[in-house]
Amino acid sequence: MMTTFAHILASVDPAQQGSAIDRIKSFVDALCAPYYFVPLTTLLLVIALVSYKQWTRPKAALLVFVAFTVFYGASMLDEDFFKIIKKPDNVPITMMIYFTGFCTWLGFRQAAVNDDRMKRGEPLIESGADDKVLVWPDLVYTELIALVLCTAFLVVWAILLKAPLEPPANPTNIPNPSKAPWYFLGLQELLVYFDPWIAGVLLPGLIIVGLIALPYIDKNPRGNGYYTLKERPLVISVFMFGFVIMWCVLIVLGTFLRGPNWNLFGPYETWDPHRPAALLNINVSDVFWVVLPEKLNVAWWKPGLPSEASFGIPAFLVREAPGIVLLGGYFFALPVFLAKTVFRKIYTQIGLIRYAVFWLLLSWMFIVPIKMVLRWLFNMKYFVAITEWFLNV
Amino acid sequence: MPTVEMVTKVWIAPGCIVCDACETTCPEVFHVQHENETCIIRPEALDVEFTKPLTKTIIEAAQECPVDVIKYEVAKFDVSDEVAAKIAGGATAAPAPATAGEAPAAAAHAATSTKAAPAKPAEPPKPKVMDPAIQALLAATTVRGGHVVIDRGVAGMPDSVKHLAKLSPDQLPPDGKFQRVLEKAKPSSEEPTRRDLLLGAGWTALAMGFGVGPLLAFNRFMAPNVLEQEDPKVRCGPLSKYTSLAPGDVNEDFKPVKPSGFWIIREEERISALSIICTHLGCIPSWLPNDRKFKCPCHGSGFKPNGTNFEGPAPRPLERFKIYLDGDQVIVDRSKKFLAMGPNDTAVWNDPDASIPV
């Protein structure tokens, strides 16, 4: 069925579509360069957060939905895009995009209504709601029906789309690109920027531990058991950034924009494994010891990485000192500074230990976008690269 | 004689937000403990005779509580007209409750009985010290098996608490938070005994058995399940086969060799064997002859023809295997590796075993 669809699509003569379409495509491709894509989606999120009262109105949301579906459907006319979409592995991505959109809408819609009611002094949606349900028969029947429907859906899905089983591993024939299952593509994207133990162990661990720790850090009862944005704007924004941008958007990026050799491609670009892409990455130590002195060109500072131990400090520590100072400042000095200024109120409210945990989570969350941007803009590789200790941050 | 409803029991359900409202309204009964982040009922107020006359203010406090966690029970009592009037007016009853009257030394107590006089006393900000009566009660309290047990014989207990101590723990109000406060008192009141020590040792041994054993098993499970019986030495043919490579070229013949393949590369002056394992996370890069680089399909690391990492996340150059000549035959020995620590840190490659000079 999928293939017939593809044939129908292919029979629409691409040459007849004119160059206007091509221009739109290359424009979208250009927008999907990661240094536009991630900031743009972040901007969209910010707009969505600010104007949540407007766009969540059912009519406006329906408009957004229809517009996106038209765009998505029209994109399928493009062969390269359709090739990505129709892979059985990637079908859940389409579902994810729609579900994330729907759930975001639902939450913000409720928040908008509640915030409005609060302003007018009316009771909230949730007030008076009795969340007790009779186990028998109400709950059991509901669960049974849900169970049957889900099973039916999975069976149909499994029959229609074949599981993407591949031949046994063979070092001479490696899938290129080699992609993780769709739900891990965000993590795989992180691996491009960090050492394996950070991207593969520490960051996912922090996500889980962090989600568990949140209720102990933030004990503000506002927003407990009812939807609101007005009462908790900051917390909700930070969470939405972490979930929508740092997880979902990265999955979308990994699915649509990463091609052979893990190079970046626009969604409508052909995946050409031979497309040249030069990415000469440099460490902070290179910038400090080589690039800077070369630029400054002063007599007392000769370019060159330190290669000898000085004062009993091994050479690699001297070499990485600038990066260590930067990271140390970010992880240890910045929180102290913030606790005295911007976060003063938070700090006094939650105390030292909870503040430390809070900063641990926040700093690791934000080092991800920081490093991504540095990589895209300056080809920055590692702040600190001590391979001897498996420490590459 | 008129019948009046009076509060017989008051307690606090979990969820107090420490807002001070109740203590402002009715300081005789409620005591907000910011350090414990809850509000508790003063021990002396666990008595019917004490709460009865305070009915009006207690109910007021309960209604004022923003999170509605103050719960109380009422019962009907027959009282004389004047008492009824007094209760309706909210003033504290003249016949002071027996326990409160007896309470001697406790400072908080003295304060209570004087403060109780006006209908709604404006509370001066009080220093937040723990009520001595509560302290005594906590000192006399232990929790065993989830039940609160009050030691009846502790000396120096205020009378009001003595009266409480006579009650069985079950008669205490179902004050969830209060029990938590009681539990807090536990460690200070229990000396470790030999029994505890043995018990602790037993539990630790059990935990080790159930925890460490599986951990070891898991470790084995995570290790690759392969038999390393393959000869680490691979015979790669005559040297002339590789001297004919142009500098910067790569021979891919031994990429599929198990368990670990390699490329044979030609540099200006030497021939070496590069492991095919990406130094980032262990994928297998492909050699792109047109771009003259190795490129990893997993996260995009790129390596120059001599194995130096220059693109993407890989922290180290590709590893090199020992390579040597046996007569005219090139032999690669995979049991010895040469690890360069960074693109600028490749001195190990100059080891005579790491390459064959040409």
Ligand code: SF4
């Ligand atoms: S009024 Fe309620 S919330 Fe406030 S301190 Fe008293 S019990 Fe706690």
Ligand code: FES
């Ligand atoms: S495994 Fe090769 S780049 Fe990550």
